[in-house]
Amino acid sequence: MVTLTAPESTASTAPDARVPESSTVDLAVTSVRELNQAIHNAADGQAWTVTNPGGKHSLAVGIDADIAVTIEGHAGYYAAGMHQKGGVTITGNAGVGLAENIMSGRVHVTGDASQSAAATGHGGLVVIDGNAGARCGISMKGVDIVVGGNIGHMSAFMAQAGRLVVCGDAGDALGDSIYEARIYVKGTVASLGADCVEKPLREEHLAELAELLAAGGRTDNPADFKRYGSARNLYHFHVDNSTAY
Amino acid sequence: MTITSIPAPAPTDIAALGLRESATFDRATIADIQRAASTGVYDIRGWGAKRKVPHFDDLLFLGASMSRYPLEGYREKCDTDVVLGDRHATRPLHLQTPVTIAGMSFGALSANAKEALGRGASEVGTSTTTGDGGMTPEERGQSKHLVYQYLPSRYGMNPDDLRKADAIEIVLGQGAKPGGGGMLLGQKITERVAGMRTLPVGIDQRSASRHPDWTGPDDLEIKIGELREITDCKTPIYVKIGASRPYYDTALAVKSGADVVVVDGMQGGTAATQQVFIENVGIPTLAAIPQAVQALQELGVHRKVQLIVSGGIRTGADVAKAMALGADAVAIGTAALIALGDNDPRFAAEYSALGSAAGFYDDFQDGRDPAGITTQDPELSSRLDPVAAGKRLANYLRVLTMEAQTIARACGKSHLHNLEPEDLVALTIEASAMARVPLAGTSWIPGVQGSF
Numbered sequence: 001m002v003t004l005t006a007p008e009s010t011a012s013t014a015p016d017a018r019v020p021e022s023s024t025v026d027l028a029v030t031s032v033r034e035l036n037q038a039i040h041n042a043a044d045g046q047a048w049t050v051t052n053p054g055g056k057h058s059l060a061v062g063i064d065a066d067i068a069v070t071i072e073g074h075a076g077y078y079a080a081g082m083h084q085k086g087g088v089t090i091t092g093n094a095g096v097g098l099a100e101n102i103m104s105g106r107v108h109v110t111g112d113a114s115q116s117a118a119a120t121g122h123g124g125l126v127v128i129d130g131n132a133g134a135r136c137g138i139s140m141k142g143v144d145i146v147v148g149g150n151i152g153h154m155s156a157f158m159a160q161a162g163r164l165v166v167c168g169d170a171g172d173a174l175g176d177s178i179y180e181a182r183i184y185v186k187g188t189v190a191s192l193g194a195d196c197v198e199k200p201l202r203e204e205h206l207a208e209l210a211e212l213l214a215a216g217g218r219t220d221n222p223a224d225f226k227r228y229g230s231a232r233n234l235y236h237f238h239v240d241n242s243t244a245y
Numbered sequence: 246m247t248i249t250s251i252p253a254p255a256p257t258d259i260a261a262l263g264l265r266e267s268a269t270f271d272r273a274t275i276a277d278i279q280r281a282a283s284t285g286v287y288d289i290r291g292w293g294a295k296r297k298v299p300h301f302d303d304l305l306f307l308g309a310s311m312s313r314y315p316l317e318g319y320r321e322k323c324d325t326d327v328v329l330g331d332r333h334a335t336r337p338l339h340l341q342t343p344v345t346i347a348g349m350s351f352g353a354l355s356a357n358a359k360e361a362l363g364r365g366a367s368e369v370g371t372s373t374t375t376g377d378g379g380m381t382p383e384e385r386g387q388s389k390h391l392v393y394q395y396l397p398s399r400y401g402m403n404p405d406d407l408r409k410a411d412a413i414e415i416v417l418g419q420g421a422k423p424g425g426g427g428m429l430l431g432q433k434i435t436e437r438v439a440g441m442r443t444l445p446v447g448i449d450q451r452s453a454s455r456h457p458d459w460t461g462p463d464d465l466e467i468k469i470g471e472l473r474e475i476t477d478c479k480t481p482i483y484v485k486i487g488a489s490r491p492y493y494d495t496a497l498a499v500k501s502g503a504d505v506v507v508v509d510g511m512q513g514g515t516a517a518t519q520q521v522f523i524e525n526v527g528i529p530t531l532a533a534i535p536q537a538v539q540a541l542q543e544l545g546v547h548r549k550v551q552l553i554v555s556g557g558i559r560t561g562a563d564v565a566k567a568m569a570l571g572a573d574a575v576a577i578g579t580a581a582l583i584a585l586g587d588n589d590p591r592f593a594a595e596y597s598a599l600g601s602a603a604g605f606y607d608d609f610q611d612g613r614d615p616a617g618i619t620t621q622d623p624e625l626s627s628r629l630d631p632v633a634a635g636k637r638l639a640n641y642l643r644v645l646t647m648e649a650q651t652i653a654r655a656c657g658k659s660h661l662h663n664l665e666p667e668d669l670v671a672l673t674i675e676a677s678a679m680a681r682v683p684l685a686g687t688s689w690i691p692g693v694q695g696s697f
Contacts, residue, residue, distance in 0.1 A: 032474065033474065033478070036474045036475075036477075037477060040477060057467050057470060057471065058467070058470050058471040058474045061471055061474045061475050062404050062408075062474065062475030062476075064404065064405075076467075077464070077467045077468075077471070078458070078467065078468070078471040081471050081475065082403075082404040082407070082475055084404055084405075096458060096459070096464070096467075097458035097459070097468075097471075100457075100458045101399060101402055101403070101404075103403055103404065115458075116457055116458040116459075119399075119457040119458040120399035120402065120457055120458070122402075122403065122443070135457065135458075138457040138458070139398065139399060139453065139457045141399070141443040142443060157457075158451070158453060160442075160443045160444060161443050177451070179444060179445065179448075180445060235445065235448040235449065236431060236448065236449045237286060237289075237428075237430075237449045238286075
């Protein structure tokens, strides 16, 4: 079923009944442009289901209404890019740049995510039940990321703020040139990047980690994780740091 | 660069002493070596390439005579407007002058300077451009046409501002440093700047040189698609490249779906970059334009995908020459700052106290600009009156436009866009080869035709 325009018009005039429970967009017969235009015009409280996504790019990008979007299948690049409000759930895998520059709200992928998941995200929560590829959380600026599996190399590169939780293993050069973001990893870390060090896991960290794991629907024990962050040795250009990079 | 050595004797004294200055190790080079040995760090400065390179000065217009009719200078119309971004965007920009303001960040510049740029540009109907660090209310409020830069760092990037922008400029590079990321030293990372960039106050800030979520033209095509989706296909999308391989980069930008290509030559300015980078990476603006135009022509999109050229534009003659070589518009940065009040001789004593001089000051990274432009210091910033500085910029933009019109009329053109390479000759073999116009008095274009 394709419902793209004024779904309210088919409902009764009673205020509480004007918003339909769900509108479905079939991308086998509807363009990505039509989908995004429809959800940009959507009212708070609406629910949208996208079928036959077929790995198409830029699905459900730029959402700034409090709506719930479910993509039933695999999404291509930049799914839920610049997400601002509401939630997007992808019941499949996501391509490069999942939820890039997310501002707030929630994006959830039940499968794996490719490179640069949640890149430059300023806020909100990105949950990846499976693995994430390289550069997960690159230049993150306040987003929270919970990954159920492993993450690839150069993740949290130049990460400025926010929290990255990894329930599996991390690849090489984790947190290279990191600023003030905090990283929690349960498994092994192949190597740490420049200026990224292991730090004590204090009570406040256990508490925030427990909250993040709960938000991500995880049952892992916070005490099993290690915390990583910036040594803050490279915050100023100095001749003594010339071999650090 | 800071002048640190003992004042040199006057040339006559040097000659009298029988001293010979090395062309290889000149005084500036010696001072550079001494500074490096003393500090252990490379020199970081603002401005663009200062070395002499073939430039617009090496071209001349032929003007009309018997075989070409000129337009009457004070009677006949010579239009200057330009439409940018009508290839795909449903809301292209329509500017009254082809002279635009290049991207310069709040952070690198004071809020008053950004406001002044917006005021000056808006007064004459042209655009201004944000920079690394996001969009400020001062700039958006005063800019009728505002181009929002989409940079690798994504500092301050957010979809609300993206939708407020009149155009989006995806920045791949900058003429002063193709292949290099940005830097903003701790002196300028004030609380407000740090807040906009989500960084600790006072650190030496690094900006990435590569975008975090795409690599290469195939990805860029998808990225442009995403930005179009977020803005409902209304907003023109520029792609800015630092001039190094402009033929290929322009072609790939077009292939990726750009509405406008911006090519910045090595004379283009920077707020803070290593001097070795500024002076040794990239190619002159003059060499970049014909390569970019060739790519557009071969793809059949010249004048459909507009070309904006920047890097060393100072006069209306430079504007006219860039457009005759095939640009649709130009952008100015350094010249705009000078118009606002940068390097003003009235601050001579203060420049001297900083180890510099009016006309030489390029320590934009230091944040101690006496003119209140390249600083975040509240006292210094307050020296720049954004209304008066905006008026100076508007005056300058009008002069550039009128000068370009003067030349275009002399060449018989009723619109600046009608200027063409045939109107130009070159003064030097190098400029002739780069600009692909004949050496004056000959029909020879080195590299195009084999022999003199």
